[in-house]
Amino acid sequence: MITSTKRIALLIAVTAFLFSCKKKFNDYYERPPSLAPAIYQQLDTRGNFKTFLSLIDKAGYKQTLSAAGYWTLFAPTDSAFEHDAAFNAYLQSRNISGISAIDDATAQSVVQYLLVFNGFERDRLDDYQSNIGWIPDAAFKRRTAYYSGFYKDTAANGQILTAIASNRNNAGGITYYVSADNNNKYIPYFTNEFMAAKGLTATDYTYFFPGTTFGGLNIGNAKVTQANIAAENGVIYIIDKVVTPLQNFDEYLRTKPDFSEFKKLFDKYLVQFIPNTDATHRYQVLTGNSDNVYVKVYSNLLAFSPNNENYLKTQDNDGQQNGWTMIAPRNDSLLKYMDSLLKEGYGTVNALPLNVISDLLNAHMWQSTVWPGKFASSFNFLGEPSYSNAQTDIVDKKVLSNGIFYGSNKVNVPNVFSTVYGKAYLNPRFSMMTRLLDVELRNIVTTRNANFTMFMMPDPVLTAQGYSYNSGGNSWTYLTTTNDSNRLNLLRMLNSMVVETPHGELDNLGTPGFKGIIGTYGGEYIKYDGNQIITAGTKDRNLTVTIDSIKNTRNGRVVYLNNLLYFTYTPLGKHLEILGTPAASEYNLFWNYLKNSTAYDPANFTILGVAGGAFYTIFAPNNNAIRQAITDGLLPGTAATPNFTPSTTADKLLVEKFMQYHVLDKRSVINDGKDIGSFATLLKNSGGDAIKVTITYPAGVFELSDAYNRKAHLIEAQSNQLSNRTVIHLIDNYLKYN
Numbered sequence: 001m002i003t004s005t006k007r008i009a010l011l012i013a014v015t016a017f018l019f020s021c022k023k024k025f026n027d028y029y030e031r032p033p034s035l036a037p038a039i040y041q042q043l044d045t046r047g048n049f050k051t052f053l054s055l056i057d058k059a060g061y062k063q064t065l066s067a068a069g070y071w072t073l074f075a076p077t078d079s080a081f082e083h084d085a086a087f088n089a090y091l092q093s094r095n096i097s098g099i100s101a102i103d104d105a106t107a108q109s110v111v112q113y114l115l116v117f118n119g120f121e122r123d124r125l126d127d128y129q130s131n132i133g134w135i136p137d138a139a140f141k142r143r144t145a146y147y148s149g150f151y152k153d154t155a156a157n158g159q160i161l162t163a164i165a166s167n168r169n170n171a172g173g174i175t176y177y178v179s180a181d182n183n184n185k186y187i188p189y190f191t192n193e194f195m196a197a198k199g200l201t202a203t204d205y206t207y208f209f210p211g212t213t214f215g216g217l218n219i220g221n222a223k224v225t226q227a228n229i230a231a232e233n234g235v236i237y238i239i240d241k242v243v244t245p246l247q248n249f250d251e252y253l254r255t256k257p258d259f260s261e262f263k264k265l266f267d268k269y270l271v272q273f274i275p276n277t278d279a280t281h282r283y284q285v286l287t288g289n290s291d292n293v294y295v296k297v298y299s300n301l302l303a304f305s306p307n308n309e310n311y312l313k314t315q316d317n318d319g320q321q322n323g324w325t326m327i328a329p330r331n332d333s334l335l336k337y338m339d340s341l342l343k344e345g346y347g348t349v350n351a352l353p354l355n356v357i358s359d360l361l362n363a364h365m366w367q368s369t370v371w372p373g374k375f376a377s378s379f380n381f382l383g384e385p386s387y388s389n390a391q392t393d394i395v396d397k398k399v400l401s402n403g404i405f406y407g408s409n410k411v412n413v414p415n416v417f418s419t420v421y422g423k424a425y426l427n428p429r430f431s432m433m434t435r436l437l438d439v440e441l442r443n444i445v446t447t448r449n450a451n452f453t454m455f456m457m458p459d460p461v462l463t464a465q466g467y468s469y470n471s472g473g474n475s476w477t478y479l480t481t482t483n484d485s486n487r488l489n490l491l492r493m494l495n496s497m498v499v500e501t502p503h504g505e506l507d508n509l510g511t512p513g514f515k516g517i518i519g520t521y522g523g524e525y526i527k528y529d530g531n532q533i534i535t536a537g538t539k540d541r542n543l544t545v546t547i548d549s550i551k552n553t554r555n556g557r558v559v560y561l562n563n564l565l566y567f568t569y570t571p572l573g574k575h576l577e578i579l580g581t582p583a584a585s586e587y588n589l590f591w592n593y594l595k596n597s598t599a600y601d602p603a604n605f606t607i608l609g610v611a612g613g614a615f616y617t618i619f620a621p622n623n624n625a626i627r628q629a630i631t632d633g634l635l636p637g638t639a640a641t642p643n644f645t646p647s648t649t650a651d652k653l654l655v656e657k658f659m660q661y662h663v664l665d666k667r668s669v670i671n672d673g674k675d676i677g678s679f680a681t682l683l684k685n686s687g688g689d690a691i692k693v694t695i696t697y698p699a700g701v702f703e704l705s706d707a708y709n710r711k712a713h714l715i716e717a718q719s720n721q722l723s724n725r726t727v728i729h730l731i732d733n734y735l736k737y738n
Helices: 004-029 039-046 050-059 062-066 078-083 085-093 104-113 192-197 202-208 249-254 257-269 277-287 331-342 354-362 372-377 420-425 428-440 459-464 484-495 536-540 572-580 588-595 623-631 649-661
Strands: 071-076 115-117 128-130 133-135 141-143 151-154 160-165 186-191 217-219 222-231 234-239 271-275 293-298 324-329 394-400 403-408 452-455 467-470 475-478 498-500 515-519 525-529 532-534 545-553 556-561 616-621 663-665 677-684 690-696 703-705 726-731
Touching (some): 039 050, 039 071, 039 222, 039 234, 050 062, 050 071, 050 104, 071 222, 078 085, 104 115, 115 141, 186 192, 192 202, 202 394, 249 257, 249 324, 257 324, 257 354, 257 394, 420 428, 420 452, 420 545, 428 459, 428 467, 428 484, 459 467, 475 484, 532 536, 572 726, 588 623, 588 649, 616 623, 649 663
Parallel strands (some): 071 234, 616 726
Antiparallel strands (some): 071 115, 128 133, 141 186, 186 217, 217 222, 452 498, 467 475, 525 532, 677 690
């Protein structure tokens, strides 16, 4: 039995043991004396952050910055608040008389914007946190704790709505808003290392912040006076100015009347307010208000959503190292340009197709950060640089939370408007031609530094010929037949109406006496004679196609005709028959040998080895050259009496080989200096290889050389006869094969 004395002794022993254990436990888990105080306490101890601490208190962030966590805080001193004119202007813009009158919401916005998620010391601040690890010196922004949230906006119909910004680029109307994402704003900073890595200098910084000297580490328009102050819950940087929340493009344009016409194009045609259940519920819980909330959604036709703070979001942190750029034209410049644009054919802005409006806007939008010295080497959403000069044309410049804004006194006219393509694209009378150009030639004829002559294909003429387009089925109809051959036929015609003219070859088009032949983009040839344009198809139809007018563009000229430049369906043999049948024709002897030879199919008007749809050149010796070939034993008969219908196999083969050697295989050439060298004919040797002829230009004269180096020349006045993807020339000598 334990006596009372023993009980007391035991109790004392147990108490001493427990006290000893608790002391050891507290000693082990006690805050180490070497650990720096928390952010709030350090600012309080320093004594020159009273104003900022009062804002922290008003914002409700004292506990956050006193407790565990991991933050980067850019802390302005009392002097910064007192002498920062920009901050005072910020307060005045919000109708706040002074620091003492700052309300809780404003205090919260200032504190949250200076507070960055995670603690970054100086050597990590400009490193990009990519999915594959840190990328040194690649970042100039960090996501802050601040976001705009709900606000009032005005729809195109004038209705005032409770809205929230989209936080993603519009992906086809599917993804444009994620409820769990607050669309937090970014704060920009600039380090020596980042600037050097991007090829930037202090001048690039002062371009945006002319009142601040670049000191090697600047946060917005503020210089860092002390960096890397370690705290228990993060890192502190002391700055000499108050960096207030930056606006995004959407917010900034709302405050800039000089660019209201530019903004109006977005608001009226490419913005929707879409009701959102999650956002509405959150708003009603937070405010007790019964309003519905609408997400402000920009069209997926645009390069980016101007209210999206998250950049592309292909990686979670990609907004650290890049952002959007907008170079917006001032109202007077835009209105003047719009007046000229609408005169092209649509008449009113309301009549413009949405893709035309989006192209105009996208010409002013970049999915990358464009620095002042990089205008010419940075390409917008349409793949073009800015045509503004950063030093002489920019009237407003601002680093925003989601990119860089430039206000320009010049419209960045896109190539799709200013080139030959634009004359079709901007005129509803050429909607079918535009569709055809979009299939395969748009990227070609919008090349800024090229030169083209393009003949126009108006809708009324195409319609009168029986062509129509069904947008619902994306199909072309000719008369009552709908199949892809209609589209291919129209594309063939279109390709024959576009001519590359790098040296202004057709500058005198329409001038009396200016005549010739030229190759088109489709490889076929057209002829011109003063005011008349001739193709194989127009000649077959007995049409006289003439020029109505010509307009100049940035990369060439467009020619308006009274009809279309048709291609021909007539077989090559039929055209040779027309040329060679008259007894007085210089093609007569050549044609008579051909039509009776084993190389010719009279039922189909085709030559052996000539495939439909391919390109060829016929070199037809004139009558005297044919007679000489007979005399030289290359053709049967005599010069006086040609034998067009030989009976022996040897003579038939002689004619067949002769004919085949005078046809270039898969190649159509004219006297334009472009085709020089050896070219295959239809004639093959015993090994199956093509026997060739050579084209040269001694002293600038087109010259053919055969297998024996004998020469032949074009008889220009009777050459350049057009057929189905074939050109027919008359030559002054025959070609002798080996």
